[in-house]
Amino acid sequence: MLKRIKNPDVARALTNIVWLGLERLTQIAVAIGISGLLARYFGPDVFGKWQYANTLLLVIAPVTWVCGAEILVPTIVHRDPRQIGTVLGSAFVLRIGISAAALVLTWIGVAAGFTDPLVGAMLAGLAVTMLFREPFVGVINAWLQSMTYSKPQLLTSMVTAILKAALVFLLVRAAANPARFGWLWALESAAIGGVLVVYYMRRNGGTLGWRLDWPLFKHFASAGTVFWLGLICMSLFMKLDRLMLERHVSFAHLGVYSAAQQLNENWIALALMLAQTIAPAFVYKVNDAPQLKRNIVRLFAMTALLMIGGAIVLDLLAAFIISHVFGLAYKDSIDIFRWAVWLSLPAGIEAIGNLVVLKYQAKFVLLAKWLLALVVAAIVNLIAIPRMGSYGALAGLAAGYLAAASVNLYYIRFRLQA
Template sequence: MRRQVASNLAWMLTERGLQVAGGIGIVAMLARGLGPEGFAHFQYAQAVVYIAASVALICGGEVVIPRLVANTDPAAQHRLVVHAFGLRFGAGVLAYLMIGAFMLVTQQGPETWIPALILGIAVLLREPSGIVTAWMQSHTRTRPNAVINISSLIVKAAVVGLLFWLGNQSVPAYAAAISVEPILAALLLAQFYLSRAPKTPVNADAGLARELFSNGTLFWVSFMLMMGSRRVDQLLLKPFVSLSEFGAYAATMQILDNFVTVASILAAGIAPMYVYAQPTLAQARRNIARIAVGMVAVGVMGGLIIAISAHWIIQLLYGSAFASAAELLQLAAIVSALVFADVGLTLLPVYMRRPQLVAIKWGIVFATTIVVDSIAIPHLGARGAILGYAVANLLAIAFGIAIWLRQTQGTPAPHGAKA
């Protein structure tokens, strides 16, 4: 069993590492192929799609996986998978309509709404097909999903690379290339599951659908607030700055998105043994404090390296056309260390199984980002957006520290905590 768990973790970390490396290479080709203005249009469309995609995160793995683990009957699992898929697909359709509605209301030009509608295809496919990933995880089988995701990533990178090699400068063409990944992954996941699922028909059960919806609502709200807080800055920034400045900011945040992913990878690798397996809250708290301090050290060290190397990184990845992004990257890289602290501290409410605390935290981050950006961006431009990023993450850390301080040392572990 331990060997299987270690193998699954290795495949997960390998996939995440390749996703980060591939993402950096793909973004570099997008920036160089499209130029600052084309890249700005692409990034704005992607930000809109990213926020809308959170609507499709209904009935996530935290709701589905425990149910699948508790009931191993194939017919019962198939029934659950079908109903969860239906909820996710319906939410995906709603999210796609929201993308179109936003583009109409804000009167975006075709250089933005066409790629947004193309990129929005992922909203219709990624989360609904993700139910198969949850089914695999319940059976402790992460390798097939990792292979599918890596294969899809390679195909996407190849198509983007071909467009770049041909000198293509069409934003919709690159959007279509990016959409190859979710389409291929969805098809492969569907084939994998349907070839193994029971062939018996499933009748619609409104009661089960309502139960899945209600149980996942709190997590759903948390994900929407989290994803909204990560991209709303770009929606607020675009009307106040030039396309070149917006493109420079978007390029900066793309680099930092890949950097702060390291925090999630570290947490995923450390938490199961050093946090979730602890029998008492006191032990978990002590370990979380150590983890948070260690992650801050990693964040500060990495942020300083990125800040010192900012000009070289921008030149290497994006070219001289994005030279103005170097100064923004220096500022944002130092601030990004805050994210590492937040990820470490968030392990405590997860350990206590208090998702409402996570939802409150992301609500604070989302509201703070909007307020600070709305005040600072008109005066400071992209630097105002970085200020909003810093203040929001500082408040997230303060919230995490407050939760940590309020817990008593002798409190036993929550009922059902992993041992």
């Protein structure tokens, strides 16, 4: 055990996991605090509109995920360190162009009145995050992930999250218009991007050193297309519950459902962050099939234990958490939350299995998987939501995650067979 801990890759991964845990705890605490403040200040109806605006953003934002981490991180890992500036620069130019276009089109849609006026006003500010998240934060974070050293990004996220919570509190005390709150998220993303750019420049001799290489730019644009479509399907699947539920319930009921899911998604994000931080050391860099298979089995077991343990605790504390965070107006969120937290188990298993798909760049497997999950969830939602309401939406998510995890397990068995 001591020899393993002294291994540089293992030591970096353990340190990364510690920082990941601290960042997740901070984000969960901040999310709980902000959700509680906004839910009480807005009330269920306006809070439902706020959550719907966030849902629309998270459906639009995947358009900016072209040349995602699944392409960029392995490219950085296998490239000569002297070529990193070219890799990051080419990815940045591609992402900033797509992000700017997505932002302009979103604003045009808001101005054209394609959604509720208050939802549109909230979305207008939230959408600015697209201009900073993927072009700046995403590119530099991919570089950090390739070194299994996410501390700068995690620390920055923690500090800005706390500052954002303080600003939300001040706006609530000032009785600010609900439409103004979205701009705080834009400010947060800009701050994180700025700090990471400064950090990168300090590590790079005081210069950014990013250069555009047209062949690499074209490669990122073409090689990542199938992955990109797959990730769009993934994001749409994860928000399909609220998109379809909104057609059958009031914004007030959607606010009650979203209150539970707001907390639950921060918990599920732990599985995704855990997978991202350990991928370079324990999956991407391992070429021996038997060793990789052993690593994946251990990661499955560790993730399952973590998700089950956490779900049990959150299930038991559901009434306490919901009543103290959101208040009596959201008491119907308690049972929804108790069921929702168990989605972390299939979500975590799927996230670990997905690492093998990404390692071997199985882009068509990724696309087929999330397309299947999206179709399965849509069918279940169509049948279950009219009959079961919010619980039908949870059933759709569960069915989709199980479908995606099943594809992963089949691919792992096929790819790593002895």
